[in-house]
Amino acid sequence: MRRGSHAAQQRLTPQQAAARQATAQLSQALPTLDIDDMPQTMGTPVITFDHVTKVYPAQPNKPALNDISLQIYAGEFVFLVGHSGSGKSTFIRMLIREIKPTKGKIYVADEDLSTMRNWRVPYLRRNIGCVFQDFKLLPNKTVFENVAFALEVIGKSRHVIKTQVPEVLRLVGLQDKLNKRPDQLSGGEQQRVSIARAIVNRPPLLICDEPTGNLDPQTSRGIMDLLERINRTGTTVLVATHDREMVDNMRRRVIALDRGHLTRDQDRGVYGFDV
């Protein structure tokens, strides 16, 4: 299964080839963000895990994460892989400080999350975009309103909302569907809306928890394409996934977790678990 994308392209069925071509066209249609607009902080760690252990009270003998130490640098594109129950979600929930580590320290952009005051947490989350498997869109709001909501509730002015929301929706390729409701969109489109909402505030870090978890392979590729594009603008992207093909094709840094242990941390890695 360890083959490059070029090799893969030659062995595609016509249908798949067509889909890939469509995806490529779509990504060409997307305007690129001006890289100069983005803060360039290459070389400094955005995320640091320092001997982090998390034990849930329900399972005191089986830590969800066991002594994890790693660093993720600005501008990286990182896959976090592992089976269900390997600790991926715990990892992500600790990053946005929904839960605190039992032992060890987590730093996000030089801020220690374990000593962070509660009232500072919202300001941490403004610097982290989050995308989830279940999209978490509001069904009674339009696409535009869903994305605008993220700016509205952090107190951005109406002017900022009016300029920034259409721009980010154009970036994800939904400029024609501003007034649709989420239930009128396909799964992939809904996920694009949720990505748009995550990046509309231009956070330096984007975290995706199974972003392609319930999408078909073609749509998943489109989403990954989009994430890569966002990464190219300087945003650090962390993707938790168990989409083997995706990880193998993209050849980015892979962090593998197995039952709470960090088993592998590899640049240009592959999924690597035998299923």
Added chain:
Amino acid sequence: MSSLFYFFKESLTGFTRNLSTTLGSIITIFLSLLIIGLFLVGGIIVNNIVSSVENEVSITAYVADDADQAKVDAVVEAVRSMDNVASVGFTTKEQALENFQTSNNSDIIDSLDGTNPLPASIDIELSDPQQVETVAQAIKDNADYQAVADEGDVEGSVSYGQQSIDRLFSMVNIIRYVGVALVALLIFIAFVFINNTIRLAILARRKEIAIMRLVGASNGFIRGPFLMEGALHAIIGGALAILCIELVRHFALPQVSNALVWLPVNVEFGTVLLIYAALLVAGLFIGLLGSALAMRRYLKV
């Protein structure tokens, strides 16, 4: 400023979302504030009445027609030097008749055929109405007074309105206790109701709240609409209560006042305004505290 507008908008949608519970909490606040307000206004009226009655608490010591003037003067002097006595006056037989004439039907005077059955009296005003009994007893014990008392009957010649005052005081006290208990109960109910309404509003919006937390809305921003909703319930309830009390004051109070001319049934407008302000503040307190507690329990941010 824009976020205040946002809170307002959100709390208004909260109104329509749970209309029945919203109405419920507004009505309980309204009723409790109405009863608090009525008790306050009533209390002030009763206080006015009590103080006016208290001012009329005086001791009248009747003097025999053939009393020795020197001894009467001695009694007046002795009473004047007693504790709790504000002033001492002397009413002659003629003055007593005049007073009687001005306050009563002249037919009775005519039927007297020029005789004057009224005794002269020493009138004692008290500085502390509660001490009326002590002072009365002191007068009865005075040797000079015993000599000049009307018809030689010392007990019957010293008169004062002790019993009625006592009854009034105990009644007012009972009303106060009942009022305080009732108000406490109503405040508690209003409190529970608001708490419940806000809890429902939070549950109805928990998905939105989860997203707000995810994109980093500050805690104040998440709580704002709910606090605003509680405050709005309180303000609407308070306004209704004030309206009702104002109506009662405007239309019912003059009737009562006309029916009970001998009692001073009226309230100054300044105190009424003060009561209204107090009602609004109390309502806001209930509303804000109720929603704050609901958020503490159901909205961990």
